[in-house]
Each structure stands twice: as C-alpha cells, then as structure tokens.
Amino acid sequence: MPNHVRIRDVAERAGVSVSLVSTYLNSPDKVGERSSAKIQRAIDDLQFVPNEAARQLRNGVSRMVAFVAFDIGDPFFTAVARGAQQRAAEAGLRLVLAETRGDQQTETEYVALFKEQRVRGVLLAPAHDPASYLTGLRRYGIEAVLIDHAPAPGWPAVVVGNRAGGRLAVEHLLDQGCTRIAVAGGTLDIPQVVDRRRGAADSVADRSDVLLMSYDSTTRDVSAGREIGHRLLASAVRPDGVFCVNDSVAAGVRETLVAAATDIPGDIAIIGYNDIATEAAGFETLSSIRVPDEHLGSTAVDLLLKSLDHPGFADQVEFTPELIIRASSRRTL
Known part of the structure; x- marks a missing residue:
C-alpha cells in the first residue's frame, strides 16, 4: 500500500514548521539538535519516505x-x-x-x-x-x-600504472629464475590487460633466453584461471612462471596446478594482480601487485x-x- 505521508504531516507531528522539516531533509547540519531529534522521531513514526525526484526537481541538483x-x-x-x-x-x-x-x-x-x-x-x-x-x-x-x-x-x-605493474610482476619472476613465463587472462580489447602485457614484454625485451607466452580468456575470474591451468599443463612447452592479469585468474590457475601435484613455486611460480588477499579468503599466500x-x-x-x-x-x-x-x-x- 503506498505511503502518502507528506512533509506537512511530519511537521505537524514534530510540532515544527514545514520549512524546518525541508531544511532538515536537505541540510540536516543546519538544524539544531532538539529540533532534529523531533523531526527524525516524526519521520520514523509516520514511516515518511522523502520524494527524491521531487526534491531534485525543486532544487535542480x-x-x-x-x-x-x-x-x-x-x-x-x-x-x-x-x-x-x-x-x-x-x-x-x-x-x-x-x-x-x-x-x-x-x-x-x-x-x-x-x-x-x-x-x-x-x-x-x-x-x-x-x-x-x-x-x-x-x-x-x-x-x-x-x-x-x-x-x-x-x-x-x-x-x-598498469604497464609498470606488469613489468614489476615479470621482473620478479625473472629474479626467481623463471625463463618460460606465461601471461594469463583477459583479451587485448581490455586496456588494463594490454598495459599489463606491455609491461611484461618490457621486462624481457633484452632477454633472448626468456620465452614469454600469452594465454587469453574471455573472462577474468577463477573459472577462467582453472581452464588456463589445464592448458598450461597440456602445453608442449610448460611455463615455469605465470603472471596472471588479476588475482582471481591466479587463484584458478593455482587450484588446477595444485590438483595436478605441481610444486608451487618450485615447478611453476605464480603472481597475480590487484592484491585482494585482504578482501577474500584463499589468497593469503598469493604473490601479487598491489594497487x-x-x-x-x-x-x-x-x-x-x-x-x-x-x-x-x-x-x-x-x-x-x-x-x-x-x-x-x-x-x-
């Protein structure tokens, strides 16, 4: 059933003027503490819901x-x-x-x-x-x-600085001795993915001994990571390091590799991006690029x-x- 309570009804219940109720709704900091308490109590009692569209029409903002x-x-x-x-x-x-x-x-x-x-x-x-x-x-x-x-x-x-982030990730994998590095997740129609891959390429530009491979995915979630993990395991040239374009993809890759008894990071080192370790369970041991x-x-x-x-x-x-x-x-x- 619609609530037809008006500002005037709130004012009458609170024992204040209509203009004071209007001021409270639009700029509560301009109304004194006692009046504010009375108005809010009336709003709660009457279950008044301000008409935001009407307020915007009046104020133009x-x-x-x-x-x-x-x-x-x-x-x-x-x-x-x-x-x-x-x-x-x-x-x-x-x-x-x-x-x-x-x-x-x-x-x-x-x-x-x-x-x-x-x-x-x-x-x-x-x-x-x-x-x-x-x-x-x-x-x-x-x-x-x-x-x-x-x-x-x-x-x-x-x-x-996504390009700088991609460079940081792959330079770290190089420091860990990786020479066959996969960049996993996303496609080249996503600007962030493009920049992170460019950074990865920057890192190996002068390393003729390093192979950089790309594994695309139409999504960038855990399920995409799992699928990429299976592709990595089936590859004729198995990478020894994986840079994933985000942590969700990295989690999926790691899950698949661990299920196949792959030593992480001994056989394959993994690093993600965005560092969501504090946002979601299961990421506590995942290396990442923090923003x-x-x-x-x-x-x-x-x-x-x-x-x-x-x-x-x-x-x-x-x-x-x-x-x-x-x-x-x-x-x-």
Whole structure:
C-alpha cells in the first residue's frame, strides 16, 4: 500500500514548521539538535519516505553519483566502489553501481540512463573507448571521472600504472629464475590487460633466453584461471612462471596446478594482480601487485567534487603499483 505521508504531516507531528522539516531533509547540519531529534522521531513514526525526484526537481541538483564499471564482481572494483561510496557519503552524495560485464551496448545504455536522470556525476571505469559518452555527458552539464582507464584529454582521471605493474610482476619472476613465463587472462580489447602485457614484454625485451607466452580468456575470474591451468599443463612447452592479469585468474590457475601435484613455486611460480588477499579468503599466500583500490575510489570522488565546482577541471592522478611477494612465487635460489 503506498505511503502518502507528506512533509506537512511530519511537521505537524514534530510540532515544527514545514520549512524546518525541508531544511532538515536537505541540510540536516543546519538544524539544531532538539529540533532534529523531533523531526527524525516524526519521520520514523509516520514511516515518511522523502520524494527524491521531487526534491531534485525543486532544487535542480541531484545527490546521486553513478559508478559504471565493467566488473563489479571483481574484488578490485568492489574495493574501489567502497572507497568511492564512503567519500561520496561524506560529501552528502549517494553512490549507485552499474555493471556492464564489458558489453559496449550495456555500457552505452547505462550512461544514457544516468544522463536522463541528471545524476550529479559519473565515475566511469569503461571497457571501451569512452569518448562519445564523455561528450554526451558534458553536453548535459554532467561531469565525469575516468577510473583505471587511459586518460582522455580534458577529463579528470585516476589511473594505475598498469604497464609498470606488469613489468614489476615479470621482473620478479625473472629474479626467481623463471625463463618460460606465461601471461594469463583477459583479451587485448581490455586496456588494463594490454598495459599489463606491455609491461611484461618490457621486462624481457633484452632477454633472448626468456620465452614469454600469452594465454587469453574471455573472462577474468577463477573459472577462467582453472581452464588456463589445464592448458598450461597440456602445453608442449610448460611455463615455469605465470603472471596472471588479476588475482582471481591466479587463484584458478593455482587450484588446477595444485590438483595436478605441481610444486608451487618450485615447478611453476605464480603472481597475480590487484592484491585482494585482504578482501577474500584463499589468497593469503598469493604473490601479487598491489594497487590502492579504496584510495583510488575516494580520490575519484574528490576529483568529481572539484570538477563540479570548476567545470572543465581535468587533473589526472596516477597511482604507483607495489610488488607484494608471498609463498606462491618465492623460491630459494
């Protein structure tokens, strides 16, 4: 049954003016403690739900920030969203999530939907070239920040040095004595995967004694890693080191290799990317490349807030990845 409680009903129950209730709903910090308590008690008693659409229509400003990402199920993006949500809440904004699974049509439709809703801003972690999205958003007065994607001229962005991260991972495997190295997971239509593979290639550019192999997968989850693990075991040239484009793929590879009685890291050393050891069980011994995921999200919101105050603001912040060595790759040479 619909709830038709109005602001006027809340005001009457609380014994205050309608304007004071409105102020409490929009700027609670401007209302005194006693009045706030009375208004909130009336809201709870009457089960009043503010009409956000009407509030936005009156004020002309939305409190909604959209985060469009291609894989919210990836613990990395989950952590980024958590950091963005916390910072948005501190600024009086609310974060909504949209997952595209890398599908360009879905990505286009979500951006169009948020444009129609006149959201306050968009945090965009696209799987495809976002140029057309960005132009359309700004035409409607909506600012956007790119997350973990190659910066676009004239737009703020927070990025990870993925090429440097790929280089760190493979240099570590080289230091452990690996000479047949597989780069596992993803495809070349994903910018982050491209950059990580480029970094891997940089590491062996002057090493004629090292073989670098690529194992693609259409997804980048544990099941993709398991399938890659079987391919590694069946390969005529079995690698002695594996750099996986994320930790989920690395976990799947390791699971398959361990089930086949492979010595990790003695026979095959494994390193992942994103360091989700603190986010999910089973990753505690996995070497990885760490990026400050939550800080990435909060920084993206900070850039968005600045761009709201200064349209056209286009600062770009790059985070440096860090090598984290654990048992899955550490050998005694």
